[in-house]
Amino acid sequence: MVAYQALVLEQTDTTVSATYQTKLTPDLAKDGVLVKVAYSDINYKDRLAMNPKSGVLRHYPMTPGVDFAGEVVESDNPFFEAGDQVLCTGYETGITIAGGYAEYVKVPSEWLFKLPENLSLAETMQFGxxxxxxxxxxxxxxxxxxxxxxxxxxxxxxxxxxxxxxxxxxxxxxxxxxxxxxxxxxxxxxxxxxxxxxxxxxxxxxxxxxxxxxxxxxxxxxxxxxxxxxxxxxxxxxxxxxxxxxxxxxxxxxxxxxxxxxxxxxxxxxxIDSVYYPRKDRKELWQLLATTFKPEIWPTVNLVAFSDLARELSQKTHKTGRVLVAF
Ligand SMILES: NC(=O)c1ccc[n+]([C@@H]2O[C@H](COP(=O)([O-])OP(=O)(O)OC[C@H]3O[C@@H](n4cnc5c(N)ncnc54)[C@H](OP(=O)(O)O)[C@@H]3O)[C@@H](O)[C@H]2O)c1
Missing domain, CATH: 3.40.50.720 (NAD(P)-binding Rossmann-like Domain)
Known part of the structure; x- marks a missing residue:
């Protein structure tokens, strides 16, 4: 077990607060893939989670972050081995189970994809x-x-x-x-x-x-x-x-x-629904994002350190383009 930091949202009657908490990586047994997160990002839905009336999160406390990219640490599925670079977007990540705003995250293997060639971990979450x-x-x-x-x-x-x-x-x-x-x-x-x-x-x-x-x-x-x-x-x-x-x-x-x-x-x-987009069709889209769809001119990328994420989420200002969260 490893101690790690996770951002946790807690709800009061009228507000949602974001604090860092120390957690211990779960004992995997035969249940899921443990990933050390390298990058996440801030999506529209992640900001909505800061609004107690949005209904985005089913329950609090919760670690949000609807997507992440990182390296496999331990896996229940032989398709994923320690050291593999993987990405995850959508499904229940950061909604009903702890999401990408943590140094480690555990998800079912069927939510994960290996990074396509020609996309770095950072680029993967610039897209997000x-x-x-x-x-x-x-x-x-x-x-x-x-x-x-x-x-x-x-x-x-x-x-x-x-x-x-x-x-x-x-x-x-x-x-x-x-x-x-x-x-x-x-x-x-x-x-x-x-x-x-x-x-x-x-x-x-x-x-x-x-x-x-x-x-x-x-x-x-x-x-x-x-x-x-x-x-x-x-x-x-x-x-x-x-x-x-x-x-x-x-x-x-x-x-x-x-x-x-x-x-x-x-x-x-x-x-268009990205959350439950069929797994069988996702690989082809990530392949496009790594090749013909990969922008020569990227939208603005605003880089935020994980340690500054709580402050960034609590601000109501809108940033043009994307916010990339680096761990
Ligand atoms: N279907 C899916 O699977 C899926 C996945 C991701 C996102 N979404 C949804 O797609 C939408 C956009 O997401 P995003 O990530 O692109 O968000 P975003 O980065 O916040 O961009 C939304 C843009 O819309 C404009 N805007 C915001 N509020 C507006 C308003 N009240 N009236 C008119 N324009 C407004 C803003 O541009 P200006 O300030 O320049 O006008 C803003 O840059 C959200 O509703 C999000 O929930 C859906």
């Missing part, structure tokens, strides 16, 4: 759940026939954030030349142009005006991370035969819409 989610959405978008035309008009919402910035930079790298990115802060325009946007609009422009059943056909494909009223205003603007990947609800979870874009324009609204 956000990059993996973007990869799922893009893999579905790229199956649409209209993407054969690289000048087809595509929209990426929440493009300064984790999921949106990966979707944007990867699409630009793949040669798409008509990419509209949204932000509520037009001071981010240069950053979004740097990632590959060809047009940057204020998110509020999408929701200006009354919500119509159908409006001007503007975008063939959409990667939406915002949901709510933003998605409601996007659907009537999707071209006939168009495709929308709905990844998130940063702007709201309620969707007010009509069937008209679906029955008169044949558009598709595809849900």
């Amino acid at each position: 759940t956000a990059g993996f989610t973007a990869a799922i959405a893009l893999s579905k978008l790229l199956r649409q026939a209209f993407t054969a035309d690289h000048d087809t008009p595509l929209l990426i919402t929440g493009a300064t954030g984790g999921v949106g910035s990966f979707a944007l930079t990867i699409l630009a790298q793949l040669g798409f030349t008509n990419l509209t990115a949204t932000t509520r802060d037009l001071q981010q325009t240069d950053y979004l142009l740097h990632l590959g946007a060809t047009h940057v609009i204020n998110t509020a422009d999408l929701t200006a005006g009354p919500l119509k059943a159908l409006s001007h056909q503007t975008f063939t494909g959409v990667i939406d991370t915002l949901g709510g009223p933003v998605l409601a205003h996007i659907l009537p603007q999707v071209c006939a035969g168009g495709f929308v990947a709905t990844c998130g609800n940063a702007a709201g979870a309620t969707l007010e819409t009509t069937v008209m874009p679906f029955i008169l324009r044949g558009i598709t609204l595809a849900g």
Whole structure:
């Protein structure tokens, strides 16, 4: 047994506090894989866990962190040996069982993947759940026939954030030349142009005006991370035969819409779930992230030491791009 530090969230009536606690690595017996964590990251959900009303965590106290990358220490599965570099995103990690915000974590072997060649432990968590989610959405978008035309008009919402910035930079790298990115802060325009946007609009422009059943056909494909009223205003603007990947609800979870874009324009609204994405398909996506999807221009990476993570989580400020947690 080894003593290690874990970040633990505890709930009072109105707040969630984050403190470091000393734990002992579990006796593995025949149950799971013990990993020494090298990197984790901060995802939207990890910040939500700091809100006692979010419902993200089923119970407190809990060590959060929905993903991590590190080295196997001990394993119940012969497929994983001590020293293997592995990654984990989603499943119940940091939700119902202790997650990646600890120096050691134990998870079932079926939640783990060996790192693909050409991705370091740090790069794996620069992507993290956000990059993996973007990869799922893009893999579905790229199956649409209209993407054969690289000048087809595509929209990426929440493009300064984790999921949106990966979707944007990867699409630009793949040669798409008509990419509209949204932000509520037009001071981010240069950053979004740097990632590959060809047009940057204020998110509020999408929701200006009354919500119509159908409006001007503007975008063939959409990667939406915002949901709510933003998605409601996007659907009537999707071209006939168009495709929308709905990844998130940063702007709201309620969707007010009509069937008209679906029955008169044949558009598709595809849900994206990274948490329980089938294991059999994950390896292929990580392979893409290690090769053709690996960005030449990465979204901003804000590096935070594990020892500073509690303070970082307690701050409400939003950072553009990604937060990488180094152990
Ligand atoms: N489906 C899945 O498996 C999955 C996986 C990961 C994430 N998600 C979801 O995807 C969404 C985005 O995640 P993320 O990691 O990209 O988060 P993020 O890094 O916080 O980025 C979200 C972006 O959305 C914009 N935004 C935030 N609140 C907004 C609001 N109220 N109205 C309009 N724009 C707003 C912000 O950009 P500006 O400040 O520039 O406007 C921000 O950069 C979240 O809802 C998250 O839960 C889903």
